[in-house]
Amino acid sequence: MSSYPVTNGVITFLPPPEGYVVDFNNPQQQDALEHFLIFGIFGSLAIFCLLQRLYVKYYITRGLKIDDVLITLAWIFSIVMQSAQIWSISIGGLCHHAWEMPIDVFEKHMLSSYIAAPAFIICNGLTKSSLLTFYLQVSPQKWFRRVIFVTIAFVALYTIIIASLLLFGCQPKETAWDPYFFATGKCIDYAVMYIIIAIANIISDIVLFAIPIPMIVQLKIPLGQKIGLGIMLSIATITVTTSIIRMIYLPSLLGALDIPWIAAPANVWSFVEVNLFIICGCMPTFRKFFKHFAPKWMGSSSDAVCSEPPSSDLLQKVQRKKHTGYTQFDTCGYSVSFGIFQEYYSRPGSPISTASSGTIATIGALQQGVMYLMMPFAFLILTRYPRLRHLCGPLGLAVTVASLTASAFVNTIAGLIATQGALYSIGCGLLFCPISHYMNEWFVERKGMALGVMWAGKSGTGIAMPFVFDALLHRIGLRATLLAWAGASAAMTLPTLVFIKPRIPLHTQVQVQPLSFRFLRHTSFWMMQAGVIIQSLGYLMPSTYLASYASTIGLPSITGPILLALFSVASVPGGIVHGMLGDKFSATKAVTIASIGSALPIWLLWGLSLDLANLVVFVIVYGFFAGGFSSTWSNMSTDIQKDDSAADSALIFGMLMGGRGIGFVTAGPLSGALLQAKAHLSSEALGYATQYGPMIICTGVTAVFGAWAPMWKGMRVALGTCKSR
Structure with missing residues (x-):
């Protein structure tokens, strides 16, 4: 281990310059506010653009395709990248001098960079692959499709290579973030890698936005539409500009030691760029979006006026x-x-x-x-x-x-x-x-x-x-x-x-x-309500105790907040997808999918491993399915109304929410009792072997029995079949 300087009784990575007065309570910082503003403003625009794209594809064109899946995954990685860096800023890492932070904070900053860098390049690759896949749907010309396939291969190749080097470029891997391994471990030059990423982005951006230009020129469409397409492409080339600006800052990192401070200006543009990836990737659907939601802007109008808007009014x-x-x-x-x-x-x-x-x-x-x-x-x-x-x-x-x-x-x-x-x-x-x-x-x-x-x-x-x-x-x-x-x-x-x-x-x-309360007399309501209460008992336990669990098994303290952010990220598409499933399938099918999808990662990923990678996969999968469970309630209301057509769906919805309240209030003392049990269910290196073992089992059981209504329905059918025999 190397020895590091001590400043005001605190171990730091670097000694302060001569004459510099260190103040750990009020350290100097640069560009911190810019990070928060861009994350809030550009991040909101990116979410809006993604939601309008999914809305257009699902409701108007009636079908989600592979390019929509790719852009959604890209958005998830963009959130991972930004969340890691925002956390570093919040604890006094990024945007601060290395000599004005404890060495453990410096380590956390380096770990956040280790997570953010591959997330950035993967987001970049997924977004461009999404746009290139969309290009394949535009023209059947062989030369055009060949160029697209070659470009997809190029983007995929450099994304995989660079992401692998960023993740596995240090031996041992702790050398990437732990200062006490810097002297003995070996690492690639990350500053050089960042410059390579910027150059690759510039080249791929230019190719990406130049490919469709010949096709646009040949299109037999009105001049106004051609100009509109040209404007769209010119706006999209802003990402090229941001890559160039970011690359101007990156050479200052070569050989630099005060990394958290020097990296801040370039990182601001990384935030801009990663959100522009999503915004530009969603631009192809804007024409249909405005055509349906603002027809007057697109040259169509309607003079129909009614005092009561129809329930199908899409703009409203x-x-x-x-x-x-x-x-x-x-x-x-x-x-x-x-x-x-x-x-x-x-x-x-x-x-x-x-x-x-x-x-x-x-x-x-x-x-x-x-x-x-x-x-x-x-x-x-x-x-x-x-x-x-x-x-x-x-x-x-x-x-x-x-x-x-x-x-x-x-x-x-x-x-x-x-x-x-x-x-x-x-x-x-x-x-x-x-x-x-x-x-x-x-x-x-x-x-x-x-x-x-x-x-x-x-x-x-x-x-x-x-x-x-x-x-x-x-x-x-x-x-x-x-x-x-x-x-x-x-x-x-x-x-x-x-x-x-x-x-x-x-x-x-x-x-x-x-009001009609006849639905309270039917078993179907109470079975669904029972499932909601049981699912709610365990739903919050992972998100409540993940940070403590990560600390217990020896993971860095930054792991907890990142896992919670990933849980929320996965819950966003989870809620929307399960809502779509509820519109297409019966309540029993939608609830069963959400319940089984929630239980399996608890038992197979959380319980059977202490590995960080498995924990990350767990929170993403669990967040997707468990976060979407409440989106099935509208379908539950519809099924309950089959027994009582006069029942108000809003009243039924309120009753189901009351069931969730019962589960949430009861979950507090229940989780405390499970932790106090301290029953180690295994001697192996498993989640079950920690003091959280009983809680893991309980959470998995409550997730399964969230599908109590489908189970009850299946048991009734089985008993009826046995009796008929």
């Missing part, structure tokens, strides 16, 4: 989805990130540091549990008295903002439980209920897809918000963070309350709506 639908997604930042952005606050509250010096971890966890449990538990009563009232719906949104926003503001000035655990826990959850529930009612009105068809997008919005907040909150808590403190979030919640949510309106005007609806 997409607006409702968009604004409903925005409200998830207020209703879910804080609760899905509470683990960051729990860790902060547990530190010495916090206002409630003397409280037990279980008591602090009660705040987070109430944030989601109370909201779900109040859903049956809130949906019942708003279904019976529809004119109250327009009051709930503003009231809920006022309560959430007031609770966050009040919690900023509270210094006791009881006060935080009341404000951040119960009161905040009640406000979110009031805000969520009317929006769900309006979604139910607008989406008579493909309701599962709409619900999937709504839940995907919730999962999307779990990608960036933990990193944002962690950075804010470190930089500006608890009170300023809570006040800033209260203001951001108001700014983000208030405009959506103006745009989200019922399809049927409230003044045309009668004051009191008759």
Whole structure:
């Protein structure tokens, strides 16, 4: 092992320059804000572009193809890359001097770079392969297709080679990030590799956007459309510009030791470039998108006017989805990130540091549990008295903002439980209920897809918000963070309350709506409700304890937040895909797919290995299937309505959410009891052999029995067959 300098009693990777005054509490930084802004703004644009592409392909052209799968995978890798670097910034790594951070922080920064670099090149390769695959669908000309295949082979080849060198270019592999291996281990020159990546990107970008030009010239289409295609390609060539700018910064890394500081400017452009990959890759579908959603822009118009918009109005639908997604930042952005606050509250010096971890966890449990538990009563009232719906949104926003503001000035655990826990959850529930009612009105068809997008919005907040909150808590403190979030919640949510309106005007609806509760007499409802409750018992256990589990098995502390971000990333497409499945198949099939898909990775990946690679695969697969389970609820409502056609689907939906609330509230003490059991189920190097073994088993069992309704239906059929014999 090499010895490293000690500055102010702290071991650092480099000694400070002569005359430099080191301040570990307020270190110098550069371009940190730019990273957060680009991640927020360009990242949001990338998500919008991807969702419009999937929407156009699924609803308008009626079919997803291989290029859509590739661009979706590229987006996932772009989030991995950016999340790793944002985490490094938040802990004082990237954008800071190497002599102004403890050596363990320097190690975490190097590990984040080790993860981000191959994710960047894989995202690049997948995006370009997606666009090239799309080109194959455009023209049957042999010369054109041959050029495309050669380009695909070139992109695939350099992506695989460079990614492999980045991952396996050090012996031992710890030399890539652990400073104590730098002297004895051997590594490729990563600065040279970054320059090679930039050059390869520039070449492939130029080829990629030059290929279709001869074909566009030969197309027999109006001149205006040719100009439009040319503009689209010229916009796409911005990625070439960003690659060139980034390459200008990269030579400064050659032989550099203060890597976190020197790499910051180039990394800003990496953030821009990785989001432009997704935006440009989704551009081919924009014409159909605007043709359907803004026909006047595309030269068509309609003079039809009606007082009650049809439920099939696509433009209105997409607006409702968009604004409903925005409200998830207020209703879910804080609760899905509470683990960051729990860790902060547990530190010495916090206002409630003397409280037990279980008591602090009660705040987070109430944030989601109370909201779900109040859903049956809130949906019942708003279904019976529809004119109250327009009051709930503003009231809920006022309560959430007031609770966050009040919690900023509270210094006791009881006060935080009341404000951040119960009161905040009640406000979110009031805000969520009317929006769900309006979604139910607008989406008579493909309701599962709409619900999937709504839940995907919730999962999307779990990608960036933990990193944002962690950075804010470190930089500006608890009170300023809570006040800033209260203001951001108001700014983000208030405009959506103006745009989200019922399809049927409230003044045309009668004051009191008759309700049917006959569905409560049928076994089908209770079997599905039982499945929801059981699945909810174990659903949050992996995301709640993954960070602690990673620390227990000796993984770096950065692993936990990255695993949580990957869980949220996978839940976004999981929610949408399961919503689509719910629209195409029966509830029993959709629920069975989600349940079995959730259980298998728990037992086979989490339980049978302590390897980081298996853990990464686990959170992605589990996040996809478990995160999509709630998207099947609309299909459950449809099946339940077959027994009671007069039942209101929104009321049934509220009842199912109440079941989830029961599961969430019960899961807290259940998980604590499982951890206290300390039953080591194996002596091998397995997840089952840790103190989390009983929890792993329990989570897998609850995932399987989430399909209780299909099991019950299958048992009835089997018993009926036996009796007939």
